[in-house]
Amino acid sequence: MPPGDGAEPSDAAGPRPRIAVVVPAYNVERFVAATLHSVIDQTVTDWECIVVDDGSTDGTAAAAAEVIRQEPRMRLVRQPNRGLSGARNAGLRELSPSVEYVAFLDSDDTWCPTALADLVGALQCCPEAVGAWGWAELMDERGEPLLPGFHPERQRDRRGLSGWRLRTVAPDEPLSFGEVVVAGPIWPPAVGLHRRSAVAAVGSFDESLQQLEDWDFYTRMTRHGRYVPVLGQVAWYRQHPGQMTRRTVxxxxxxxxxxxxxxxxxxxxxxxxxxxxxxxxxxxxxxxxxxxxxxxxxxxxxxxxxxxxxxxxxxxxxxxxxxxxxxxxxxxxxxxxxxxx
Structure with missing residues (x-):
């Protein structure tokens, strides 16, 4: 059937992506290649990766482009600096029509090889869930493990509402609105996977927020449903002096x-x-x-x-x-x- 007559796109260009990975990147020349290689190393293959260079002033775009040249499932978008939310929103506008799940991977963190497989599997087992999340271990600037077990323990230490009181939430309980408004366990963003239909329902990240834009996003998501847990590590969370969360005030x-x-x-x-x-x-x-x-x-x-x-x-x-x-x-x-x- 000739093009324009309702023919399906050719498989020669590769399978349609079911999962989209949005990587916002700003002045992370040292780390972005490792982040992108952790996407390439995933055991599932039906993904696309949109890297958004958010006005970097170092070699971030060049480092990302070097990896992307060898990987047709990745593409680079460049824009003037708009902040983390603006970069993620730019990535969301680039999603292919076939995408069912969306992940946000910060450009200094990395995934374990089975991260997407584990998160997609959890969502497939719970069709009513809006997303899934797992745990992250800490690593230092060189990618070496840091304080093993510390961060997953913090993620497992959960509190939700019971009337006017706070209650302990078991690690295997789904994540609901009544827990997220206390404090959510989905951090860094690399540990989460989100159903695209729910993302479309809540809209974009709030670009007026310089921090906690991800918590605001999860709060809005849980108005529509719950997140299911994956009881295991899916990501590495890099610790280094340039991180935004260190700005306490x-x-x-x-x-x-x-x-x-x-x-x-x-x-x-x-x-x-x-x-x-x-x-x-x-x-x-x-x-x-x-x-x-x-x-x-x-x-x-x-x-x-x-x-x-x-x-x-x-x-x-x-x-x-x-x-x-x-x-x-x-x-x-x-x-x-x-x-x-």
Missing amino acids: EFVCNLDRVRRKTWASPDNSPSQRTASLRAWRQLQFRRSLRTGERLARAVAGRRWAEVTPLALGTAVLAGQLVAGRPPRTTPRQVRWTQRTV
């Missing part, structure tokens, strides 16, 4: 922004709105208590330079708790956060 401010956004969203069901408020109150109380304990220690130790900002922080946190809802993040809040974190 920005992290705390974005944490507050996401909690406010989650609570205020019109997409919540009544029970989801209640759950997001209960989770915030539980965690705000603990945060206020910790700041108050630091204030008491500063007073006892006569560290007067610390007393004023900690007293202000304790008062602000307690006032927010009394107000009964997640606060808006304002310039004033950012200033006191800088002095108390």
Whole structure:
């Protein structure tokens, strides 16, 4: 049948991709080749990989292009710097029509060879799930294992809501909205695989967030269904000084922004709105208590330079708790956060 008459594309170009891997890359010249080779080494082969160079100023694009030249399932997209969310969104716009599952692999992390096979298998066994996730072990800048078992233990230490209280969640329980609004175990993003239909339903990553954009994404995803766990390692999570999560003040401010956004969203069901408020109150109380304990220690130790900002922080946190809802993040809040974190 000639082209244009409804013929299927030729298999000569390779199988249609069922899985899309989006790799946002910014100034990771040292690491991106290892990341891409971990995709090539997957035991499943029906994937495509979109590498988005987000305005890198080093040799990231050249290092990625060197790998991509040898691999027709990969392609490189270049754009001015728009941040991690903007890079992921650019990758999402490039997905082939045949893609059923989407993965986000940061360009300094790597996969175990069976990662995609394990995650796809879990999703196929649970058709109602919106995604699946597994565990990650830490590695250092050279790719050597770091603190074996530490990160999976943190992922297994799960808490969810039970009424107004927090409950322990077993590692083999699916991940629901009532757990994600407390704290989710899907990190780094390399450990997750997401059903494309659910990704399309929740829309793009929030480009106004400089951190925790993935947590915001998972919260929106779990409004539509649950994630199923894979009880084993699927990824390596690289630790190095340039990581965004090391910016503590920005992290705390974005944490507050996401909690406010989650609570205020019109997409919540009544029970989801209640759950997001209960989770915030539980965690705000603990945060206020910790700041108050630091204030008491500063007073006892006569560290007067610390007393004023900690007293202000304790008062602000307690006032927010009394107000009964997640606060808006304002310039004033950012200033006191800088002095108390």
